[in-house]
Amino acid sequence: MSTRTNLTGELLIGAAGVAATAGTMKALDPATGEFLEPEFAFGGAAEVDRALRLADDAFDAYSHTSLAGRAAFLDLVADKLEAAKDELAARAALETGLPAAQLESEAVRTAGVFRRFADVVRAGRLLQVSVDTAQPDRLPAARMDHRLQKVALGPVVVFGASNFPISYSVLGGDTASALAAGCPVVVKAHNAHPGASEIQGRVIRQAVAESGLPEGVFSLVRGAGNEIGEALVDHPLVRAVTFTGSEAGGMALYRRAQRRPDPVPVFTEMTSVNPTFVLPAALAARGAEIGAGLVQRAMYNVGQACLKPAVLLAVDGPGFGELRDAAAAEIRRAAARTMLTPGIHDAYTRGTRRTEDGGATLVGAGTDPVRAGDGQALLFEVTGERLLAEPALREETFGPAVLLVRLTGVEQLFEVARAFRGQLSATVQADGADRDAAERLLPILERRTGRIVFNAFSIPQEVSHATTHGGPFPATSDSRFTSVGMGAIERFVRPVTYQNFPDDLLPEPLREANPLHLWRLVDGEPGRH
Known part of the structure; x- marks a missing residue:
């Protein structure tokens, strides 16, 4: 129909x-x-x-x-x-x-x-x-317009x-x-x-x-x-x-x-897994809130979103159990839903098998699929050592799956952060006592993503003048x-310089009188002149 x-x-x-x-x-x-x-x-x-x-x-x-x-x-x-x-x-x-x-x-x-x-x-x-503008009297050489x-x-x-x-x-x-x-x-x-x-x-x-x-x-x-x-x-x-x-x-x-x-x-x-790094003080204070919130956002569009927070990383310590339990509970509440195409569903199935083959353990699952094309929500857990040893675990699985990574300490968190390839986004969950660790983590993330989110989640993303949806390869090609x-x-414009032109031949935006009243940089000074 x-x-x-x-x-x-x-x-x-x-x-x-x-x-x-x-x-x-x-x-x-x-x-x-x-x-x-x-x-x-x-x-x-x-x-x-x-x-x-x-x-x-x-x-x-x-x-x-x-x-x-x-x-x-x-x-x-x-x-x-x-x-x-x-x-x-x-x-x-x-x-x-x-x-x-x-x-x-x-x-x-x-x-x-x-x-x-x-x-x-x-x-x-x-x-x-x-x-x-032209500087005909400039020494040692004049400058054209x-x-x-x-x-x-x-x-x-x-x-x-x-x-x-x-x-x-x-x-x-x-x-x-x-x-x-x-x-x-x-x-x-x-x-x-x-x-x-x-x-x-x-x-x-x-x-x-x-x-x-x-x-x-x-x-x-x-x-x-x-x-x-x-x-x-x-x-x-x-x-x-x-x-x-x-x-x-x-x-x-x-x-x-x-x-x-x-x-x-x-x-x-x-491709991007948009890792979320939970620092120790934040984990202890609000681990359950972070775990549940991340899974809720990961299920958007049946997990078929480029900004899905797919990997959740936290140090095994105070709050980790609460984070894990809350994430698993949220996964169990997630209904299996139709995926976009049979091909995407098949790729999701292969991706979750790859995750298990890589050494991850299934710790939570949503409701069982009803139709052949339904994607079942899944929560896997793996150690930091295994994530470092198995590159496939750091690859995207397009669909409603989340990987929880249990780390031995903050130093391993930094090591794991360096192991990720380019990402569209990365998230830091941190409280005041995490300031020193956050300062050490930020330069690592700046080299690997175009957008760093603090105490929020990678979804949703605002469409604005300050938005960056891009990152180093393989998130994007540029x-x-x-x-x-x-x-x-x-992406779709390039610069052209007009040198020594008569005013009446210049494009309107470049003319001396600024007839369109545009904001321009004139001799290094910004303004409508």
């Missing part, structure tokens, strides 16, 4: 709906195992080429739209997304097994992200204008993710930030939720048309296997790629992009950037 009578299953290439050229698929309801109508088209290299040629044709006009015009377009996308939230959530719930109410909230939050990027564009903050602004890279390819069918999908933060930067976008829709993807694609396409923008500002393609992804990364008109998913998938795209005649950046968000928050726009 479908919650929307006019889903066509077509590829959305510019303003056109394009029928299948490389087969079709149907969406799967993971809760029932039944296929959903309609059939959705697959395309291939020809459709990729058509979409990217349209994007390239649109680039000059779209990247040079006024700041006000581009911001109004982003606001319109947000309005249309909110108007479609009910039907979008209903369809996404069928395709993912996630609650419709949660998905409605996800749509509203995503609309809010578009509006915040509209504010960034309207204020011209993405341009980062700097002006160094130099003016810098950031400009859009070019067409961007976005690979939709499976786990958040709106906020990391067709209308997610990657698309929002690329469009805010002035880059046309071609989305490779995830095959786990094709109906939800089409609804989102039609939302943005309507906004493109009503804003009078070139049709190539947005396209949506879909395909089977690796062929279409490879065609997207290989296409000579692509200037950047984003990907959210597995380390294997992300690195395959990254390496392929580096083998191009003209390598392009691939901004991946891949730790200098974030994929969430207003800073995500930095």
Whole structure:
């Protein structure tokens, strides 16, 4: 069944709906195992080429739209997304097994992200204008006038993710930030939720048309296997790629992009266990509260979240038993729930077996699965020695499993912290008496993550100007950037300096009179001048 009578299953290439050229698929309801109508088209290299040629044709006009015009377009996308939230959530719930109410909230939050990027564009903050005025009398050599602004890279390819069918999908933060930067976008829709993807694609396409923008500002393609992804990364008109998913998938795209005649950046968000370190005083004072709170947050989205706090580390001492018991009790209360796809469920099963094979002991389990695709909540325990000896225990298991690590002392905690690879986040639970240990731990974590959380949990994460959702490899392929928050726009712009230009040839933001009243850095002094 479908919650929307006019889903066509077509590829959305510019303003056109394009029928299948490389087969079709149907969406799967993971809760029932039944296929959903309609059939959705697959395309291939020809459709990729058509979409990217349209994007390239649109680039000059779209990247040079006024700041006000581009911001109004982003606001319109947000309005249309909110108007479609009910039907979008209903369809996404069928395709993912996630609650419709949660998905409605996800749509509203995503609309809010578009509006915040509209504010960034309207204020011209993405341009980062700097002006160094001419100094003709400077000795020993005169200085010419130099003016810098950031400009859009070019067409961007976005690979939709499976786990958040709106906020990391067709209308997610990657698309929002690329469009805010002035880059046309071609989305490779995830095959786990094709109906939800089409609804989102039609939302943005309507906004493109009503804003009078070139049709190539947005396209949506879909395909089977690796062929279409490879065609997207290989296409000579692509200037950047984003990907959210597995380390294997992300690195395959990254390496392929580096083998191009003209390598392009691939901004991946891949894997993270988001370790939580509980220092002794905090453990003794509130071990039960920490254990229960962490498990509650780890169960969000059936554990299928990139920021799931998957590893809980504490010294075996006062409060450890309370932490362990509270975490186990919370796990036992967790109901088995449908996972996003059969493939993700199978990978979860393999991951939990790997954890047990690595020497961890099962100490708590949620309710038994009812359906084949249900993920059962599991709590494992392991010693610090075993975690250090077995790298597989430090790898992500995508799903509702948590690993409790029993440490011999604070020195082993530091040793274990150094053993982790790059992470999206790391958390420190500490009280006043833990100050010295916390000060020693922080430099270790700074080298391994882009976000350190103090006396809270890695979920939820605010989407703001100060957000970092990134970290050293393998959390991402480039730790200098974030994929969430207003800073995500930095991935899709580059600097251009205009030297010794006459004022009337300069882009408006760089002109002497500052006609847009932007915040600029002039001769090293910030202000609206």
